[in-house]
Amino acid sequence: MIKARNIGRLMRLDPARCRAELRESLDAGRTGEPGGVQASEFSLRDLAEELITVGGEPIGYRGVNDLFDPRGVTEAMSAVDSTAFAGITGQLVISSVLASYQAEEYVASRLVPNRPTRFSGEKIPGVGMAADPGSDPLTVREAQDFPTFGFGEEYVQTPDTIKRGMIIPVTKEAIFFDRTGLVLDRAARVGEVIGLNKEKRLLDVMIGAVNNY
Numbered sequence: 118m119i120k121a122r123n124i125g126r127l128m129r130l131d132p133a134r135c136r137a138e139l140r141e142s143l144d145a146g147r148t149g150e151p152g153g154v155q156a157s158e159f160s161l162r163d164l165a166e167e168l169i170t171v172g173g174e175p176i177g178y179r180g181v182n183d184l185f186d187p188r189g190v191t192e193a194m195s196a197v198d199s200t201a202f203a204g205i206t207g208q209l210v211i212s213s214v215l216a217s218y219q220a221e222e223y224v225a226s227r228l229v230p231n232r233p234t235r236f237s238g239e240k241i242p243g244v245g246m247a248a249d250p251g252s253d254p255l256t257v258r259e260a261q262d263f264p265t266f267g268f269g270e271e272y273v274q275t276p277d278t279i280k281r282g283m284i285i286p287v288t289k290e291a292i293f294f295d296r297t298g299l300v301l302d303r304a305a306r307v308g309e310v311i312g313l314n315k316e317k318r319l320l321d322v323m324i325g326a327v328n329n330y
Contacts, residue, residue: 125167125175128201136204143212156209156304161287162295168202184289210285210304217308225319226312237278243271281314283307 127135145153162181169176176183176197219226255264285304290296321327 124164124205128168128205132201132204136208139205139208143208147212147216156212156301157298159209159297160295161206161292161297161300164205165202165292168205169197169199170201171197173198181293185293206287206300210287210300213301213304214285214308214311217305218312220309220312223312223316225316225323229319229323234275234278236275239275241273241275243273281311283310 124135124139127138142152142154143156145151146155147153165181165184166177167175169180171180257263285300285307287300291300
């Protein structure tokens with residue numbers, strides 16, 4: 118199981134591998150696979166002690182306390198680097214957001230497939246049936262020619278590509294007092310809000326309340 122200290126050591130040895138293994142472990146934990154971990158198993162304070170560095174060395178317990186003392190940062194001999202901490206905590210937050218965004222109760226989101234696009238609003242051409250497939254075929258009397266069955270023009274106009282999201286702050290107070298649960302609860306709430314918004318927009322199209330073509 119990946120722990121904060123393991124992450125600190127792995128990040129210093131191989132950052133890319135550390136991020137990949139953490140992502141796989143969190144994905145496995147979200148789906149209930151063996152060997153998976155939950156974001157709630159990590160401590161923001163422990164991660165800060167291991168991943169925020171001064172002169173390439175972890176700041177440790179006293180370093181986190183110094184976060185509330187500006188002199189502990191301004192008088193440091195070397196630069197304070199929090200890049201690794203921001204990357205790892207960001208992955209934990211993303212895992213919590215996705216867990217709520219992909220909740221089982223969002224039925225419409227599972228029925229409608231996602232189609233990636235590079236365009237903001239696109240007209241997708243197609244071919245439609247000229248007659249209702251459920252209607253009865255035309256009656257052809259003796260010596261009469263069969264009628265020609267054609268196709269009609271059909272297209273789908275995709276909506277504009279819109280970015281939706283919210284900021285989930287990880288404050289110094291959240292690190293110092295180790296409010297991991299509070300941060301992850303906020304992340305889960307963001308996933309719930311965005312997921313519910315998508316579900317409502319899909320249902321509006323499915324019941325015909327809005328037209329997407």
